[in-house]
Amino acid sequence: EIVLTQSPDFQSVTPKEKVTITCRASQSVGSSLHWYQQKPGQSPKLLIKSASQSFSGVPSRFSGSGSGTDFTLTINSLEAEDAATYYCHQSSSFPLTFGGGTKVEIK
Amino acid sequence: EVQLLESGGGSVQPGGSLRLSCAASGFSFNNYAMSWVRQAPGKGLEWVSTMSGSGGSTHYADSVKGRFTISRDNPKNTLYLQMNSLRAEDTAVYYCAGAPSYYGSAYDYWGRGTLITVSS
Numbered sequence: 001e002i003v004l005t006q007s008p009d010f011q012s013v014t015p016k017e018k019v020t021i022t023c024r025a026s027q028s029v030g031s032s033l034h035w036y037q038q039k040p041g042q043s044p045k046l047l048i049k050s051a052s053q054s055f056s057g058v059p060s061r062f063s064g065s066g067s068g069t070d071f072t073l074t075i076n077s078l079e080a081e082d083a084a085t086y087y088c089h090q091s092s093s094f095p096l097t098f099g100g101g102t103k104v105e106i107k
Numbered sequence: 108e109v110q111l112l113e114s115g116g117g118s119v120q121p122g123g124s125l126r127l128s129c130a131a132s133g134f135s136f137n138n139y140a141m142s143w144v145r146q147a148p149g150k151g152l153e154w155v156s157t158m159s160g161s162g163g164s165t166h167y168a169d170s171v172k173g174r175f176t177i178s179r180d181n182p183k184n185t186l187y188l189q190m191n192s193l194r195a196e197d198t199a200v201y202y203c204a205g206a207p208s209y210y211g212s213a214y215d216y217w218g219r220g221t222l223i224t225v226s227s
Contacts, residue, residue: 036214087151
């Protein structure tokens with residue numbers, strides 16, 4: 001099983017600040033690494049697919065990078081509506097797995 | 108507009124059974140691999156099972172293998188999850204989610220989820 005380790009677990013950030021979340025895979029997933037945003041009481045929403053491709057309708061302040069085992073989600077100029085938990089997910093091999101999540105709080 | 112609408116959730120005693128349904132609309136259902144993903148209260152996301160668009164391939168998490176069965180009815184645009192021998196640790200919100208391919212793809216679409224509570 002591929003284990004995804006996200007860091008940090010929690011981040012408190014002021015608006016307009018830049019946020020960086022990392023996801024490390026226990027073995028290579030190629031580019032089959034995706035990022036989701038989940039707000040309280042809502043289902044997850046796809047932000048970034050295949051490591052760096054923005055999903056339709058996602059604001060341009062969200063971007064992804066990386067390949068193999070090390071990946072990054074960046075939120076440039078954080079907005080209040082970005083308060084959420086962010087998850088990485090690998091679909092390279094079964095069992096599919098998710099990272100533990102990173103909760104982003106707005107100061 | 109894409110919609111995934113889960114139903115069939117509720118409370119059940121340990122050892123009991125439930126069948127979840129997920130009605131899909133607004134996209135080409137038979138071209139999408141469909142999955143069930145669950146989230147225990149206050150916890151993260153856990154993949155449960157995936158079925159290919161044709162229904163010919165399936166995978167299960169070890170935690171549910173032998174107890175849960177995924178299926179789909181493409182003419183009805185509906186995904187199912189038959190859950191038997193339920194345990195307390197199966198308590199979670201169950202989401203159905205769709206991906207454009209069986210391997211390598213992200214979940215483009217998610218339902219709102221349905222809550223399963225397993226308790227005596």
